[in-house]
Amino acid sequence: MGDSISVNGIERPLTDKTVGELLATENVDLDARFLAVAVNGAVVPRAEWNAAPVAADDDVEIVRPAPGG
Amino acid sequence: MSNALADPLTIADKSFTSRLLIGSGTYPNQQAMLDAIRESGAQIVTVAIRRISLDGGGETVLDALGGDYTILPNTAGCYTAKDAVLTAQLGREALETNWVKLEVIGDRETLYPDTEHLLTAAEELVRDGFTVLPYSTDDPIVCRKLEDVGCAAVMPLGSPIGSGMGLLNPYNLEIIRAQTALPVVVDAGIGTASDVVLAMELGCDAVMAASAVGRARDPVIMARAIRHALEAGRLAYRGGRIPKKRHGEASSPGRGVIGT
Numbered sequence: 001m002g003d004s005i006s007v008n009g010i011e012r013p014l015t016d017k018t019v020g021e022l023l024a025t026e027n028v029d030l031d032a033r034f035l036a037v038a039v040n041g042a043v044v045p046r047a048e049w050n051a052a053p054v055a056a057d058d059d060v061e062i063v064r065p066a067p068g069g
Numbered sequence: 070m071s072n073a074l075a076d077p078l079t080i081a082d083k084s085f086t087s088r089l090l091i092g093s094g095t096y097p098n099q100q101a102m103l104d105a106i107r108e109s110g111a112q113i114v115t116v117a118i119r120r121i122s123l124d125g126g127g128e129t130v131l132d133a134l135g136g137d138y139t140i141l142p143n144t145a146g147c148y149t150a151k152d153a154v155l156t157a158q159l160g161r162e163a164l165e166t167n168w169v170k171l172e173v174i175g176d177r178e179t180l181y182p183d184t185e186h187l188l189t190a191a192e193e194l195v196r197d198g199f200t201v202l203p204y205s206t207d208d209p210i211v212c213r214k215l216e217d218v219g220c221a222a223v224m225p226l227g228s229p230i231g232s233g234m235g236l237l238n239p240y241n242l243e244i245i246r247a248q249t250a251l252p253v254v255v256d257a258g259i260g261t262a263s264d265v266v267l268a269m270e271l272g273c274d275a276v277m278a279a280s281a282v283g284r285a286r287d288p289v290i291m292a293r294a295i296r297h298a299l300e301a302g303r304l305a306y307r308g309g310r311i312p313k314k315r316h317g318e319a320s321s322p323g324r325g326v327i328g329t
Contacts, residue, residue: 068117069279
């Protein structure tokens with residue numbers, strides 16, 4: 001078994017080295033507005049996506065606004 | 070004569086002509102949401118922060134709303150201070166706003182707030198530079214503690230979220246209004262226009278409505294009703310109601326009646 005990572009609650013093999021690479025792998029448009037990312041409970045600002053590392057067993061959350069009360 | 074229009078709602082450093090905060094969820098479709106929000110006159114619109122769908126993009130609720138509103142991200146669905154704080158921080162990053170409607174839910178059945186986690190999260194977010202608008206129980210002591218930790222408003226519930234039961238304890242809301250220097254926003258439980266009128270007549274500063282509009286048979290018409298209710302209730306509060314008496318008091322002169 002290789003290294004894995006959790007992305008929005010789903011475990012999958014770790015194939016990326018940075019947040020930016022991970023978003024590209026997930027087909028997330030890096031230029032889309034209103035996106036936010038956290039790794040292990042800490043927000044990673046957009047300006048740092050391309051440099052911020054992701055590693056085995058990290059817990060990544062990718063969110064955006066949704067209709068709500 | 071006082072000018073009804075010159076009676077803004079001020080929260081932190083922002084002023085609004087509308088006293089309504091409106092939700093963007095529960096509508097039958099997006100167009101109904103946009104039409105109802107427009108008709109309500111609301112300037113503050115709440116949104117949730119949710120995981121993106123990894124199987125496709127799609128426009129966000131923000132693309133639809135455009136730049137016409139003050140967008141207030143909430144922490145709805147969070148059950149711990151930790152999750153609420155991270156959700157608030159993600160909302161700040163996504164929306165470039167320091168404002169957050171802080172919700173920490175304690176129970177799936179009642180959706181009542183978890184006061185212990187709420188206070189912890191509020192304190193941490195204020196320290197982190199947020200303008201915190203906390204959804205709380207209608208408990209004057211809890212509201213005072215939220216004020217003490219530096220929240221920008223208090224948002225006591227009228228009744229459970231989505232219940233439509235109106236203001237179950239108007240006496241508490243009156244006490245909260247009397248005790249706090251912060252804006253009081255009645256959050257949760259609004260069912261129809263008369264609930265909004267009562268909140269305003271009690272002196273509350275604003276009302277948050279979501280299901281009351283979104284789940285109404287006709288959201289656009291209900292949005293209009295609530296807009297008028299806010300105005301009627303606020304004016305009645307400012308006009309000052311007469312005291313209640315146990316006996317009648319004639320409004321025509323007692324003298325000069327024929328046959329006397």
